[in-house]
Amino acid sequence: xxxxxxxxxxxxxxxxxxxxxxxxxxxxxxxxxxxxxxxxxxxxxxxxxxxxxxxxxxxxxxxxxxxxxxxxxxxxxxxxxxxxxxxxxxxxxxxxxxxxxxxxxxxxxxxxxxxxxxxxxxxxxxxxxxxxxxxxxxxxxxxxxxxxxxxxxx
Numbered sequence: 756x757x758x759x760x761x762x763x764x765x766x767x768x769x770x771x772x773x774x775x776x777x778x779x780x781x782x783x784x785x786x787x788x789x790x791x792x793x794x795x796x797x798x799x800x801x802x803x804x805x806x807x808x809x810x811x812x813x814x815x816x817x818x819x820x821x822x823x824x825x826x827x828x829x830x831x832x833x834x835x836x837x838x839x840x841x842x843x844x845x846x847x848x849x850x851x852x853x854x855x856x857x858x859x860x861x862x863x864x865x866x867x868x869x870x871x872x873x874x875x876x877x878x879x880x881x882x883x884x885x886x887x888x889x890x891x892x893x894x895x896x897x898x899x900x901x902x903x904x905x906x907x908x909x
Contacts, residue, residue, distance in 0.1 A: 779827070780816035783859050783889040787829030792906055793836040797844070800907040805830050807854045807892045808899035813867075821867030823855035825893035831904065833888040835861065842908040844883030846890060849875050850902030853895040861886025869895060879909070 792801055809826035813819045835844060848854045849872075856876035858866040861884050868876035874895075892902055 808894035847877035852900035
């Protein structure tokens with residue numbers, strides 16, 4: 756009976772582990788620091804300081820693209836108005852360490868980039884639609900560092 760109880764208890768914990776792991780993955784349920792720009796405002800790049808990195812390993816989040824470390828909630832929540840212009844929207848990071856960029860786009864798509872510009876990431880969204888963009892500025896390794904997010908349209 757003790758063996759059966761142990762096996763049942765082990766099965767319960769094994770089944771619970773994926774639920775626990777998925778709870779510690781990026782979520783846009785809570786907004787990040789608010790940013791609001793339209794296509795004309797970001798014709799000239801707009802930049803914001805951020806501490807890159809976090810304690811969530813994207814490699815442990817099965818549905819997330821890429822590898823790196825971020826916080827659970829977005830660093831920024833961008834409300835973007837394309838003004839009907841159809842411009843590309845570029846999000847890029849420059850940091851004092853190896854940074855990564857994770858975005859949940861206005862269309863609900865997860866986008867990830869690492870090392871487009873040396874050890875800094877950039878994501879360009881062609882004809883970016885108006886809407887909400889949740890943005891995580893992470894690091895490739897578990898360290899954190901000072902970084903800068905730039906938003907620009909082309």
